[in-house]
Structures are given as C-alpha cells and as structure tokens.
Amino acid sequence: MKNLIRCALTVWMIAVCGLGCDDGTPDPTPDAGNPDVESPDAGTPDAGTPDSGTPDSGTPDSGIPDSGTPDAGYEWDGTYVPLEERGDNIDTGPLASCTRILMDDAGVAVPCGSPQSFDLSPCNRGTLSQISPDGIYSVRERPNGATLVSGFLSSGFQISTSGGVETAHGYPLVQKQVDSQTLYLTSLRTLTDGGTQLYAFAGCEAQSAEHLTGCYQTCTNGGQRRSFGSFDAVRTQRLSEPEMSGIQFVSEQKVALGTPMDIYVTKGHAYVVSSDHGPATEGGLTVIDVSDKAHPVVKKVVTLSGDNYWNSVWAKGDALYVGSAKHGVLVYDISNPADPQLVRGVPGDAFDVHTIYVDGNRMYAQASGANQVLIFDVSNPLDPVLLTRYTVPADGNGFGYPHDAFAYQNRLYINQMGQGYYVVDVTDGFNPLPLGSYTYDVQPFNPTHANAVGTFAGRTIAFEGGENTNAHLRVLDVTDPAHIVKIGEFAMRPQTSIHNMVLVGKRLYVAWYAEGLRVLDVSNPTQPRQIAYANTFRDSDPGRGEGLFVGAIGIRVPGDGYVYVVDMTRGLLIYREP
Template sequence: MNWTHSRRTILLASALTLLGCPPPSGPTDPPDASTGGPDASTGYEWDGSYVPLEETGNWSGLGRLSACTFVPGNGACDLSTFDLSACDTDSLVNAGTEGHYLLTSRDEGPAAGDPPFINAIPFKLPTDGGTPLLGNLPMTEEREGNVRLYSNHVSLADGGTRRTALVTCESPQAPEFTGCYAFCRNGRLVSTSTVKSDRLTWRAGESEASGLELVSESRVDIGYPVDIYVTKGHAYVVSVTMVASKPGGLTVFDVSNKAAPVKVKTIQLPGDNYWNGVWAKGDALYVASSTKGVNVFDISNPADPRFVLSAPGDRLYTHTVFVDGNRLYATANSSIALFDITTPLAPVELNRYATHLPYYPHDVFAIGDRLYVNYADMGYEIVDVSNPNDLRTLGNFSYPWQYSHHNAVGTFAGRTISFMGGEGAGEHLRVLDITDPANIVKIGSFQLRAPISIHNMLLVGKKLYVAWYQEGVRVLDVSNPTQPTQVAYYNTWRESDPGRGDYFDGAMGIRIPGDGYIYVVDTSRGLMVLREK
C-alpha cells in the first residue's frame, strides 16, 4: 500500500510507506462467508442495548514516555543534546541489546499539538553484530556506561548536515527501555520525542496458536505479499514492490489440496508491479494497481489468468477493490470509483465519490445501497449509493490523529453495527452503531499491544477474523458487539523469518471462502492456510 501518513513519515525519519465476496462462479465454489450473509444476531441474542462510549482518540492522557529531556538550543544530536540526569541509567543493564522492537514515540516539540502526535517506529538490533536500523536508517552505536546512543549523520550536497539520534534512559522491565529522540539539521534541533520500546516477541503468556492450526504454508517469491482472494479452487495473492530489486505482481496457487497448495503461475507487468488489493466476480479477477487503476484478468481458466484491460483506462493510483453484487468499488487517487460489472470482464464506470480532496480514501465495504468508506485521515464515512448519479454522504465518524483503515458491517439485534479498524500507533478496533448514519455511536472496542494495529478483517456470522500485522491472526467473538472477546489466535510473525523489520509487517490479507479454511497472507511467510480446531 503506497499511502503516506502525512506527518508520520516525517517524524523519526522512518520513511516507511506500504501497504488493507461474490456469489460462487461455479458449482465447485462454496459461498464466500466474508461478505454479509444472514443476520449475525442469530444464536446468542444480544438485546441491542448499550452504553454509549466517549471517543477520546487513541492516546487519551498519554504523558511523556521517558524521564530524559533535551538541552535547549543544542543541535549537535549527540550525547550533549540530551539531559539524562533524571534517568535511572543503572537499570539500563536490563535493556535489550538485540532483536526487533517497535518504539512508541511522543512528540515533545513546541508544536507538538494537543493531543501530541504519537508514532511507532521499527527498531532492529541485529543478533550478529550488524548495523542497527531505526526505521530504514542505519545507526552507529556508542556507549557511555550503561547508556547507548544510536546516531546517523548525513552530509548534504549543499554543505549542510542532517543528524538523527536516539539515546536510552532507563529500563523499567527487561528487555524494554525508554529514551529520547532528536532530529537536527544544520546544527539546529528540529524535532524531539520521548520513546518507549515493545519487543516484538509473542504476547506474554501466548504460544504459537490457540484454537487455530496451520494446515500449510507456501512462500510467495515476488514482491511483498499483502492481499488474497480465493475462488475456483485457486488462491490469488497480490504483492507490492518494497524494493526495486523485488517487484510485486500476482501469484496463483492451486489450493484443491489445502495441505499442499501448488504454485501454478506468477504474473508481473512491466512498469506496473505494485498490486495491493484483489477481488473476483465470476470469470473476472480485479487487481488494484498503483499505476493503471483496476487491472482486469480473465480467470475462466483459473490457473492461467489472462490480462483483459485496465479500468477505467486512465492513469490511476488504486489501492483497494471491493465487489458487492454488480458493483465494483475501487479507491482511485483521492476518490472512490464506482463500476457496473453486470458484464464482469467489461467494467463500466458510473461515477466517483470524492468529498475530501486531496485526501485519499484507503478502503471500502459495501452492502446494497450503502458504501462504508475508510477515509484514512478524514475518518469513517457512510454513503448512499442507491443512485450512482447522486452519491450522498450520510454520516462521518472522526477522532484525533485518526487513520481509518478497514471495516466490516453486520446486523445485530436489528441494529447495523460496524467494526472499524484503524492503522498506526494506538489504532485499534472500534465498534460503532451506525443504524442512524447521522448519529454514529461508539459502543465497544478491542486492543492488543498499542503500537501494533489492524490490517484487514472479515465478519463471518458472529465472529470477526482479523489480520493484525505482528499480532498474527485473531478471532473475536462479537455476538455481543459491545464486548468483543478473543477466542482463537495464530501468531504468524516470528523474529527468525527472513525480511522482518518493517512497521507494516506480518499478517495482512485474509479470506474465508466458506470451505472450512482460513487463507492468510503474511508478508514473510506467504500464503498460510489455517483451520479452526
């Protein structure tokens, strides 16, 4: 996914960008359980009552993350920039010296805002004595007693300098640590933050899995795999390009034998290799392209997709796609394009919805005449699409420092309930009563480790299946939507896997086509087929 959180890529110089079912097309295809279905209130009967919850944002009341401070006017970005007098530096003997971490950072600068900006940055301390990485910045390590300073100095073509520094302050509990971050340019202190670490191992008390078991795993050799669609006995995995030497594309697996999927084809197009979303209807496969809009493939022979056309035909950055009935929805630059796909291989554009120019929508969910839009920095939006020539905004849900990312909608006790996931530090699952779109009410929430956020989710009956980046796959019982409860999990993320270290890392794509299996895409491990125990 090639979006940019406007301030998120500036703070800490992380420079990280990325990367969130139709009726059966043949007699062998089971119905896809991931889109709609019967009223989810069958079985356990939630009575529809709730206490409205106040929305206070992701980090209500979060104070400074470390006791260290900054020496006013010191733009050297070395140890002299930091005041460690209030730090318990003796405790740093317990701080970790290797492994993968996420650093939560709190902006402490004069323009930090209220509430201040909170970010999360990957920090990798190699076990082999290699170069530490803060985001994608190589850092040099220095030690003074138990204190560690990690810095990066760059000489610019204009004769100036750019310096980044991270210093440790104390270790409240092994292997975690807190500290301070500074960014300097030409000898001037530009930005300052306090930070605290989270070591990226499995959550305390967890094993590899509970309630889910691994049936098979198959490596994806191209790009950085991010999404999946399963139909016609095949899994279609799309990948984005994270480094030029490893372009993305489409990988096709025959999954007729779930225990041993067979890779049957890979597709890459010249100059068009950042494919972030995928969906299908009948014999048509729709792939979200960062340069061509929606690439349409003919999958009448499911093992051999054939490129047909790009819709709507002009150069568009398309991040995600979604199909509901005879409608295809695609995020298209700073709008959402609506297509008629009565003839699946020949989409006809009907209109575009764009209410927050120049901001980009991230993802959508649709049922009937309602479109539910994750409008990223602009919140969560509900749109009446009954008349494609007259698209009407019905409501919006917003909160401070938001990044609305993905959602699933169902009916519980006669009420329309949305499960909305945000992306970024502190983002989590919010449960919203959207029965009256003009009066959206928060009624529940669920969160794991604060720096790790949700990618994609599917509502199947009364269970919500979540691809949760480094937290792997999580299954929540939402029969009472005011109190989501975890009932199963599978930790797909392992520190030993090759290529680990990005913020957008781990379980990303998830599909449940109704054949008794859960299909997951992990950025390192590729296609993983799971089964509930």
C-alpha cells in the same frame, strides 16, 4: 519509497516531518544560557454475496481492556451505553523522564544526538540489563511539547550481536552501545538535497524484558534543525505469548515476488498481489494452487512492465480484479484459474486504485490518487461498466482519500483516510447520496483505514480500524448514519496497527500487522473478546524489518474451513478456522 504503504501516506508524511522539521529550537550557541445491481440502468445492486462465500467486510496495553467473556449461548439484546470518543492518540504526557542537554556546564554546545546530549539522570538505567541485545523493536514516539498536535509517531530499531542487520528508523546504525546500563543507537540518512539527518535513541529504563522507554532526537545537518521527544518501545515479536492459540496452523508458502499485500481465494487457488514496497523492486500477482491446503503450489507469477504496485485483489466468476497503481483495475480472465490472462484495465485512463470491494453486481474501486470511488456494474464480470465516479465531500481542510470501503444493504461504508468514516446510499449506482459520517483524531488527520459491517440484534453494526500508532478496533452503531454512536472497542499494543478485517457471522478476523492474526468473538459487539490468535511476526524470518507496518497485512475467510493470511515477509499462511 512510495510512502511505505500508500494507505499510510498521511502517517508517513507526518512521521518524516515530525522527525526532521524544525521544532523551533535554534542551533545552540555558547551564550544561549539554557539548554503522523442489477443492470447499469436499474441502479439497484444484487443482494447476493461475493464469490468467495464471505463478504469482506494480547494484551490491551493501550488502556482499553478486553471486555470480558459473554456467557455460552449469549445473544446481545441491542442495548448499549454510548462510549466517549477519545481518538487513537490519547496523550498522557512524556513517555520517559529523560530530557536533553543543549549546553554543557562550561556553556559549550553539546553535539546534537550525542550521548552527552541526553540527560538520563532521572532514569533507572540498571533495568536496561533486561533488554536483549538481539531483536527487533517497535517504537511509539511522542514529540516534546505541551500539546500533542501531530499525534504519536512510529519508528523502530533492530540490533544484533551476530552480525545481523542493525537499523534505526530504517537506516543503518552508525553508532551503538548496548550494555547493562545503556542503550544508545544512532542512524544517518542522506537527504535528497545532500544534507543529513541523524536519528538517535537513548534508553531510560526497562519495564520488562520486552518493554523499554527512553528519549530520542533528530538532527538535520548537524543540528541546524532538531527535534526531541520520548519513546515507548516493545519487542515486536511477542516472546511472552505462545505462537498461536485456539487455531491450527496448516501450511506456509513463500511469495518471492515483491512484498505481499492482499489475497483472494477462489476456484481452488489463492491469488496474492505484491508491491515494490521496501526493498522489493517488482510487484505483481502470484497464483497458488491451494486445493491441497497442506501443500500449496505456486502455479504462475504475473508482472506488468512499469506497474509495480499492486495492492488489492478480488474475484467474481471468471474475472479477477487487481488494484493497480498505474492502470486502475486490471481485469484478468481466470476461466483457467492457474493461468490468468489479462483482458484490459478499467476505466481506461491512468488511475491509482488502492482497494477493491465487490458486492453482487457492483464493484467499488477506491482510487486514492484521484480521491474518488469508482462504481462499476459487473453483471458481466469480464466487462465492467463504469457507472460513476464518486468524490467524498471534503472537510474544512480538503484533506483525505478513500482507502477502503465495505458495501452492505445498499450502503457503502467508506474509510476516507484523512477525513473520517463515511456512509453513502448507493441504491442508485449513478447517484450516491451521503448519509452521515464519524470522525476521530481530526487534527491533523483521521487514520480510518478498514471496516466490516453486519446486523446484530436488528441493528447495523460497523467494526472500524485505523492505520496508525495505537490504532485499535472501534465498534459503531451505524443504524442511523446521521447519528453514529461508538458502543465498543478493542485494542492491542499501542506500537501496532490494524490493517484489514473480515466479519464472518459473529467472528471478526483481523490482520493486525505485528500482532498477526487476531480472532474476536463479537456476538456481543459492545464487548469484543479474543478467542484465537496466531503470531506471524518472527525476528528470525529473513528480510524482517522494523517499524509500524510489518507482519500480517491481508486476510480472507472464504468459507471453506480455512483462514488465509498474507504476511509481508513470510507470504501465504493457511490456518484452520477456529
């Protein structure tokens, strides 16, 4: 399944293990007794901006409040109070009061994951009548145990009364009981070794019509291995919030090829890359004429045999750069913007390039599979020249890979997913020099994912977001990379995750998966505040699935007065800048 989205490889490895690995509980027996640049030789980057005109760069249910509204005309003076880093996964204990039962009163083993295996006696089950029997739910799971070592896990389920798709953990339901006192769901997965894994959810109580808690179990091969924990679920579509606020919808264009992942806008065209993620079987590039924003027109679809995972895209001059899982960076000639022509792949060997960032005459390609940042001179955009392959120094466990990067004032800010947020001096493109790093949630991995950097009150400020359950926005003072300080943060629901972000002046545009597009005023970076949003996730969209990685994933704000968002199901959405 390509680990859902490769940028979330670590999350899914942990999720699969956490849901299916042995938790130390043996299969019960009757006597048991108790029941996650100029030129290549100059080594100096051009200070210019990318051709797009802009360098890429709710409800706070997770416990981090919206910090208020700065006064009109407010200018931050650069002062702040350092904030404690608590990580994404702040464990407050079990999420529900239910427990599990291994043995019945007669000492007979209770089948793993069965309704009888959940002790719901402490629950207020009458409140479950609030929950709709139709809808998609995002789930945050807390494995049972005294210490939350692996962090919260993510999953989901969808239920229907009209014959629609019904799943749990991405697999078809095999049992379902939903009524005024009960929410019980199970799905079954067939393992590669021929075994089975059962996922079971049991509702405990509902806090509102969109929020419930309960307990879950996973049972491998009938219970030979099992795990148990509590969950906190929300309706993925935000029914209690209007579809949009502070922003105007312009148009929508379906992308038929694969699952849309990223977008770049130049020459009056939007270039959307897709992967074979989920049910999709073929990735590639969709070229959309957006000269008339209200009526986008698909002009061409580009595919490459055997290469179905295209995750990122950027343009400079007449060159379009595509991050490919098989061929590194694919270079296309877009002198005719509606008809891209393949030039070649760079650096020439087989590479999985996950993301691309262009700053002036430099291109930075994050090769996740090789754990390297490939630095190119793109003075001649159609003929990139490789300067060096930079490997971020590994931490003690040697785990991590460059997921994303942002270049600003001769520094490269790298989201080394699995390790932390790294700052590197790239003045000399042949010889990058590490300057400092910032880490959180190190055990078992650091989910840092995307960032954007700018100058505020004479200080260099970075906006950083992870990809994980409860991933939220961090604001970091990176003026001195050797001593990075957290100065602000902003969060949405803990069942959701950030994906990408773009900083335009003092506004931060965030593609926040199930939370859609979120626009934040960051004029006072210590107090980000939401000024506009657009919910892109709708239960009714054909092909919608459940889980953490659904909804808005790609975003560009090219300076033409519009915001371009890629939703994984709906395709290209165009809004007027607020």
